[in-house]
Amino acid sequence: xxxxxxxxxxxxxxxxxxxxxxxxxxxxxxxxxxxxxxxxxxxxxxxxxxxxxxxxxxxxxxxxxxxxxxxxxxxxxxxxxxxxxxxxxxxxxxxxxxxxxxxxxxxxxxxxxxxxxxxxxxxxxxxxxxxxxxxxxxxxxxxxxxxxxxxxxxxxxxxxxxxxxxxxxxxxxxxxxxxxxxxxxxxxxxxxxxxxxxxxxxxxxxxxxxxxxxxxxxxxxxxxxxxxxxxxxxxxxxxxxxxxxxxxxxxxxxxxxxxxxxxxxxxxxxxxxxxxxxxxxxxxxxxxxxxxxxxxxxxxxxxxxxxxxxxxxxxxxxxxxxxxxxxxxxxxxxxxxxxxxxxxxxxxxxxxxxxxxxxxxxxxxxxxxxxxxxxxxxxxxxxxxxxxxxxxxxxxxxxxxxxxxxxxxxxxxxxxxxxxxxxxxxxxxxxxxxxxxxxxxxxxxxxxxxxxxxxxxxxxxxxxxxxxxxxxxxxxxxxxxxxxxxxxxxxxxxxxxxxxxxxxxxxxxxxxxxxxxxxxxxxxxxxxxxxxxxxxxxxxxxxxxxxxxxxxxxxxxxxxxxxxxxxxxxxxxxxxxxx
Numbered sequence: 001x002x003x004x005x006x007x008x009x010x011x012x013x014x015x016x017x018x019x020x021x022x023x024x025x026x027x028x029x030x031x032x033x034x035x036x037x038x039x040x041x042x043x044x045x046x047x048x049x050x051x052x053x054x055x056x057x058x059x060x061x062x063x064x065x066x067x068x069x070x071x072x073x074x075x076x077x078x079x080x081x082x083x084x085x086x087x088x089x090x091x092x093x094x095x096x097x098x099x100x101x102x103x104x105x106x107x108x109x110x111x112x113x114x115x116x117x118x119x120x121x122x123x124x125x126x127x128x129x130x131x132x133x134x135x136x137x138x139x140x141x142x143x144x145x146x147x148x149x150x151x152x153x154x155x156x157x158x159x160x161x162x163x164x165x166x167x168x169x170x171x172x173x174x175x176x177x178x179x180x181x182x183x184x185x186x187x188x189x190x191x192x193x194x195x196x197x198x199x200x201x202x203x204x205x206x207x208x209x210x211x212x213x214x215x216x217x218x219x220x221x222x223x224x225x226x227x228x229x230x231x232x233x234x235x236x237x238x239x240x241x242x243x244x245x246x247x248x249x250x251x252x253x254x255x256x257x258x259x260x261x262x263x264x265x266x267x268x269x270x271x272x273x274x275x276x277x278x279x280x281x282x283x284x285x286x287x288x289x290x291x292x293x294x295x296x297x298x299x300x301x302x303x304x305x306x307x308x309x310x311x312x313x314x315x316x317x318x319x320x321x322x323x324x325x326x327x328x329x330x331x332x333x334x335x336x337x338x339x340x341x342x343x344x345x346x347x348x349x350x351x352x353x354x355x356x357x358x359x360x361x362x363x364x365x366x367x368x369x370x371x372x373x374x375x376x377x378x379x380x381x382x383x384x385x386x387x388x389x390x391x392x393x394x395x396x397x398x399x400x401x402x403x404x405x406x407x408x409x410x411x412x413x414x415x416x417x418x419x420x421x422x423x424x425x426x427x428x429x430x431x432x433x434x435x436x437x438x439x440x441x442x443x444x445x446x447x448x449x450x451x452x453x454x455x456x457x458x459x460x461x462x463x464x465x466x467x468x469x470x471x472x473x474x475x476x477x478x479x480x481x482x483x484x485x486x487x488x489x490x491x492x493x494x495x496x497x498x499x500x501x502x503x504x505x506x507x508x509x510x511x512x513x514x515x516x517x518x519x520x521x522x523x524x525x526x527x528x529x530x531x532x533x534x535x536x537x538x539x540x541x542x543x544x545x546x547x548x549x550x551x552x553x554x555x556x557x558x559x560x561x562x563x564x565x566x567x568x569x570x571x572x573x574x575x576x577x578x579x
Contacts, residue, residue, distance in 0.1 A: 040180035045193035047222045048157055055152070055159045055221045056081055058207055064158050065135050070124050071149070071158060072135035082145055082162075085378060088134060089336035095127055095136055096336055098378040099144055101248055101385070105336065106136065113140065116383065117340075146243040154220040163241040168206040169234040170216060175200045176230065184224025188213035196222040198230075206233060248385040250419060251356060253315075256544075256570040257420065257462050257551030259284055259359075261319065263558055268302040275562060276312065279569030283309050283557070284359045288320040288349060293331035295341035298323075301353045310354070317357030317392060320346060324364040326404060333372040336379075343380045350389055357390030359422070363405060370408035377417045392420040394464070397448040412455040421456055422553045425449070425540075426466040431486050436472035438530035440465070442512030442539055449547060462551045463544040465568060467559035469494045469532045475525035490559040491532065505531055512539060537567035545570055 048055075052064040054077060061081060065072040075095065079086050087096050097104040106113040108127045113120055126137045138149060146163035176182050183194035188210040196218055198204070207223065208215035214231050217223035259282035262269065268285070287301040297320070306316045320342075322329045332338050346358055358380075362373055377393060384391050393414060399406030415421055425445045429437035438444070445463075453461065470486040471494070477483055489497065498505065498516060505514035514531040544552050552568050554560060 040178070040183070040190040041185075041193055042180065043193040045186050045195055047195040047224075048155055051156065053155070053157045055157045057162075057165065058217075058223070060157075064138075065128070065130055067124070067128065071138045071151075072128060073138050073141075073158075073160075075134040075136055078136060078141075082141075082147065085375075087375065091335040092337055094336060095134070096375075096379070097141075097144060098375075098382065101382050102144070103379050103382050104144065106140070108134075116386065146241045148239075148241050152219070152221045155222065157221045159221055161239050161241075163239060163243065165239040166236060167217070168236050170204045170206045170214070170231045171234070172198050172200055172202045172204065172226075172230055173232040174230045181227065182230060184216065184218070184222065184226055185213075186224060188215075188225040192225070195224045196220075198226065204231065205237075206231065248382075248388075250385050251388060251390060253281065253390075253551070255281075255573065256549075257282060257553070258568070258570060259317070259422070259462065259551065259553040260560070261286065261553065261556040262305075263556040264300050266300075268300070268305045269558075271305055271308040274557070277314075277557070277560075278562075278565040279571050280314060280565060281571075282315045282317055282357070284317040284319045284357075284553075286319045286321065286361070287353075288318055288346065290320075290322045290325070290328060290332055290342070293328055293338075295332045295338035295345075297342065297345045297349075299349060301349060303353050306353045306355065315356040315390075316353070317359045317390060318346075318349060318353065318355045319359040319361050321361040322363065322365070326364050326366050326369070329362070329365050330369050330372070333369065333376055339376050339379055342376070343383050346380070347383055347387055350384070350387055355389065357392060358384055360391075360393040360418075362393070363396075365404060365408040367402055367404070367407035370410050373408060374410045374413050374417070377414060381417050390420070391418045392422055392462070393418050394422045394424055396424055397452065411452070415456045415460050418460075420460055420462050420550055422462040422464050423449070423452060423456075424464040424555070426464065426555070429470070431470065431488065433486075434484055436474060436484060436486070436528045438511045438513060439468065439470050439532065441510070441530070442536070442543070443510075445540070446543060449543070453547065458548050459550055461549050462553050463540065463549050464553045464555060465537060465540045466532055467491060467537075467554050467556065467564055469529055471497065472528040473523075473525050474528065475523060488559075491561045491564060494529065494531065494533075495561075501527075505533075507535075512536070534563045534567045537564055541568045541570050 048060055050063040052066050053060045054062050054064050054073065062074050062077050075088060085098060089096050093108040095106040102115050104113065104115050106126045108129060109125050111122050111125055113126050126140050128135050147160060149158055149160050151158055172182065182198040184196045184198065185192040185194050204216040204218060206214050206216050210225065212228055213225040214228050215223060215225055216231060258279050260277065260280050262283050262285040264286045285305065287299065289298045291298040301318060309316050350358065365373060381391050395409045395411060396406045401407060426440040428440050428444045468488045468490060471489050472484065472486045475483045501518045503516045503518055505516040508515035508530065511530050513536045514533055516529050518527040541552055552570060554568060
């Protein structure tokens, strides 16, 4: 008979169970610790790229060229970070720099550059081309910009600093067993790659902070994040670069500018027939106009008129226009050479006719050519100021996009260049308008003026006012439609017309002007007029005073009568004198 055997299985001891649990806990804890503990990254990242990196305001901004002992910066760097107005003129292959006092031309591959047309000789060309890119020598630029540079030997970087740049001094103050903790990281985390090593007592520049980290920079230009506990924060340092200013003193007006334009189309008026104009202190005859693509200027000026005006106490600001020709304007302004030709002629005329200023009346320009107009003013103003001339420019209110009469004006930039901007605050309803209306209603002027003052400082803005009135005619044709036409009339002629028709104007609240209307039974036509008279002009002068503008300008002397000068006089001293 078979024998049955019973084997009894031994159970695990409690010791083994506890030991296994402990091992499992240790493994899990180690895994969690490995995942969560910020072990420092040992990966090293490159800080600079390429040869001769440019360090500017905390980051690399391209690369410089080192030719012998001369350092050249990319033109694109200068345009983006130092001066947005620097341009490269294709025709002359020159860089053009303008300051408040100077126009600098730096031709490519030349040992000479020009400051206000005066040659300056150099040992090396200030402009070179490299692989299709334009580079400009930094040393000649130091005279015109508040910048400085230093070469960082260890890295070969060029550190460009601007006046006003600031940082906080600091130094490493802790010795650390784990050197990786003293490495500069690309991000505020020990897990981020590092760019450089630090040592105890090493000086740093603190540029920013993020949570428990400072962003610091070494003397060699390299930077990165390091724990705050390793850095002692000291004083703030601001870069101060002395930059001599040779600002030319421009003649200033005593009191508000009170200008009237003298419209000269073929010949100058007989000044002996011009009565005294109360309060007027500037006359601006329309003497000069663009006449060719080469920048040539048509001249209608009169020394006799200029001497007469100055004998009456008026300054003479000769007006230069672009002949309101957009094609000729583009051709004449697109090149440095022709812009210079325009400027040189105006300087010559200013001496010939003993002028005190130049008034630029540039209108009807392609919107895309606005920067060319601005560049003309940048280049003209230093020369005109050097000659002791006041520089003013006429502008319009905003007139919508792609408008040749409005869109091209870079008003805020122009305001920073010229002495005065004159806003031609008229032609709300131009002669070609399909509906009759005011030349310049007061609410329309004030609304647009408020918008303009967001870009143009009040002390640089002169309010242009109309002295002419449009007489509108609405005539019913045989087919029942209404034909609208108008004619411009002087103040004297308008008064005569009202008297002839026996009309007494009434006040129109909507326009803020006096209004008259006449129906002709014979013509089956209605005549309408919003008057430019003493009431309207007094309101305009009051508006200019309320907004503390630099003065008023009137178009044109021919349209005004003696009441006009009294109405727009903003100078209380002359008003008292004449009573």
